[in-house]
Amino acid sequence: MPPYACTLADVRAAAARIKGVVHRTPVMTCDTLDRLAGRRLYFKCENLQKVGAFKYRGATNAVLRLTDAEAARGVVTHSSGNHAQALALAARVRGVPAYIVMPRTAPAVKKAAVEGYGGRVTLCEPNLAAREEAASKLVAKTGATLIPPFDHADVIAGQGTAALELLEDVPALDALITPVGGGGLLAGCTIAAQGVKPGIRVFGAEPSGADDAARSKAACAWQPQTAPNTIADGLLTSTGTLTWPIIRDLVEGVFTVTDDEIRTAMRLVWERMKLIVEPSGAVGVAVTLGAAFKALAGANTVGIVFSGGNVSLDKLYW
């Protein structure tokens, strides 16, 4: 087995580091969803995490790992999603600046959210090259540390703490499903879960409109995500150089679901569990309701990560 970006020891160290800063989120169950899935499901509610997403775990771990001198110069990222808010809050909690590069086309509400957590927003053209250039300039100018959204050892270890807590609360799990976008959550949770419970089966859940991880698994080789098309706006990116090897070697499979399946699952969670999950957060439960996963033998007691709950409440999704 090759060395991966992080180990169980790193995840445990992250858990100790972020304790008291990051919420220990509750694990919930729902008889109706169990009946529909034909399995016993345990939901790790990262939608109830600070900033409304698991991203706060990785961002906090990465910020707390900096030396005082590094931290004082601040942190930088380019993101318009949950990682941007998470990094802004993690930096504020440590009392250091967070420089967030966002495309000028990002919704005003997302910019406001980052600024609400004290982040300093720099707008740029809406393409990856412009974002990377703007971030590099900020690093050069301020000496701040770049904390990317997923392809970073401390971020991956931080995300893995969600699985560590889930298995502490429900040791009986024989399988775990997390959404996969860049793969930070899936990779970290895989390392953590198989570290504390060797043999536990881990699956990724992905929208069919951004199915690079499923294609990569099928091809046994990394595939990029181009032109994603899904309501699960947290899962648009390709997996990374640090996350992909973990997914390739240790994750049993990646199941895809359509946007309609995501909508149905999301509505069931809102309606039956009274919990707001975002589309990206509902792909795991959508997988368990689909024919492909139902056909899988075993995996009777399944943990599912509700990865986030940040939706616009100005519209409904169905």
Added chain:
Amino acid sequence: MPPYACTLADVRAAAARIKGVVHRTPVMTCDTLDRLAGRRLYFKCENLQKVGAFKYRGATNAVLRLTDAEAARGVVTHSSGNHAQALALAARVRGVPAYIVMPRTAPAVKKAAVEGYGGRVTLCEPNLAAREEAASKLVAKTGATLIPPFDHADVIAGQGTAALELLEDVPALDALITPVGGGGLLAGCTIAAQGVKPGIRVFGAEPSGADDAARSKAACAWQPQTAPNTIADGLLTSTGTLTWPIIRDLVEGVFTVTDDEIRTAMRLVWERMKLIVEPSGAVGVAVTLGAAFKALAGANTVGIVFSGGNVSLDKLYW
């Protein structure tokens, strides 16, 4: 002090009786709401209770208090709200029939919900006399026991278990706010809270469009609710002969909020806490955000009951 419908001992007995049947719901906090309210708030999440409302506590306690012979003949109520669903499920869990009288104008979705929990629905004309007559006929015909939605000692004691759990989890509370419609929740929680923590201040929260409890308190005499007009559809009724004396003597005050204040509070809870509360469930937090409660001295650590989360997800409220 006159004898009331229930005592702390009754609430404790109810807690022991319903344990394992009823969810012990989580208590949550939210920094943003604390900041807006200027107080430390602890939310008892009865929106995450089975059937989506605290009503399952009282219904379960009442059904479990019946002798086997009584239970076998079933239970009856007339309601189109959360109590109907709660009683249907409580009866199914005990394996006995529940006869639910509903106005023929009740939304199909509410009828379907009751039937989904195994309730046997009898439709009647949409007025109180017709509902009471239909219920009486069912009692005469089947020998079933009438379990009203709030004015019943076992129901009140059951609802009080929510406050018992909340004070076990957060003993530091110096005040408690619950919504008040018929008053079962407020009365039961008052008996429980002041029983375990004498001197704790208890407040009711009521929509200004159904403000009978506030008017009753102001007049020091029971006032009926006629022609209620509010989105908080769980709080339309007058208080009862058993609940009113407890509210009159032991509750410090009842604060009213407008429907707009309820909408704003509800949206904040959805957005910041990722929890779905119904309008009736959001009146407590709406009170803490209003000028009248903000002007109150003391009450720095406040428990608030999110009483339910049953909303139609086909429309938004703002």
